[in-house]
Amino acid sequence: MYDILHLTGTLSKQLQRKDLDILEAASMVRGTMEALQSFRNIGFARILPKVSSFCQTHEIDTLYMEELYIGVRNRRTTKINRFHFEVEIFNTVVDMQLTEYQDRFSETSTQLLEYMGALSPCDSFAQFNKSKLLKLDLEEQLEIFYHSCIKDERFTSLKGISDLSRLMVSTGKHRSYPLVCKLLKLALILPVVTTSVERCFSKMKLLKTNLCNKICDEFLNDALLCNVDTEALAKVENEKVMERFQKMSTRRGQI
Numbered sequence: 001m002y003d004i005l006h007l008t009g010t011l012s013k014q015l016q017r018k019d020l021d022i023l024e025a026a027s028m029v030r031g032t033m034e035a036l037q038s039f040r041n042i043g044f045a046r047i048l049p050k051v052s053s054f055c056q057t058h059e060i061d062t063l064y065m066e067e068l069y070i071g072v073r074n075r076r077t078t079k080i081n082r083f084h085f086e087v088e089i090f091n092t093v094v095d096m097q098l099t100e101y102q103d104r105f106s107e108t109s110t111q112l113l114e115y116m117g118a119l120s121p122c123d124s125f126a127q128f129n130k131s132k133l134l135k136l137d138l139e140e141q142l143e144i145f146y147h148s149c150i151k152d153e154r155f156t157s158l159k160g161i162s163d164l165s166r167l168m169v170s171t172g173k174h175r176s177y178p179l180v181c182k183l184l185k186l187a188l189i190l191p192v193v194t195t196s197v198e199r200c201f202s203k204m205k206l207l208k209t210n211l212c213n214k215i216c217d218e219f220l221n222d223a224l225l226c227n228v229d230t231e232a233l234a235k236v237e238n239e240k241v242m243e244r245f246q247k248m249s250t251r252r253g254q255i
Contacts, residue, residue: 154167
């Protein structure tokens with residue numbers, strides 16, 4: 001599990017960045033999935049000597065991998081120990097991670113991010129790729145948009161899609177190219193929305209346990225708000241909260 005978390009930790013930190021680079025994120029998703037697949041293929045042979053060394057250091061009995069595996073209630077099976085630990089345990093755990101990534105980052109959604117990244121104005125629109133953007137049904141406006149911006153000095157020093165969006169609004173080009181403007185909005189909010197939803201579901205799993213599975217929606221929303229928007233909650237003063245509760249109803253004592 002340490003090796004798996006080590007492989008996925010870099011992508012997790014990248015996806016939580018506020019200045020997320022879409023193309024880099026899409027590339028890291030593919031790279032992480034390929035690294036997990038490689039770990040599945042050769043990882044067991046790599047970690048087995050480490051496990052054996054750990055067991056020898058702490059005087060823990062080890063199994064001979066080529067012997068028959070003894071299952072529940074000391075029943076001898078027809079499979080060897082290596083098959084049980086490598087295929088039934090190691091590969092199963094890694095496959096769970098790969099399946100989770102494939103569900104969350106499908107090929108279609110990853111390609112969509114790459115298509116949006118083709119609008120990046122960095123290095124004088126070096127990433128501009130009309131063939132990718134045409135798949136998003138923008139053919140009528142793309143050609144004019146590209147040639148009008150590439151020769152405009154105001155658009156030559158931009159560093160990302162967010163800068164491009166702000167400049168389009170300030171120059172009024174968002175009215176001339178409404179489809180391009182809508183695509184830019186989608187490119188800006190998609191990573192944030194996806195991350196926010198994943199964070200909410202992760203927090204919900206912690207809050208709505210078997211003991212709290214009957215809490216009402218209003219209470220659940222309030223609890224999620226306190227756990228998800230921690231930065232905004234930290235700015236709320238305790239005195240304001242106490243004052244609000246004091247005014248909600250008549251109380252015998254002062255809070």
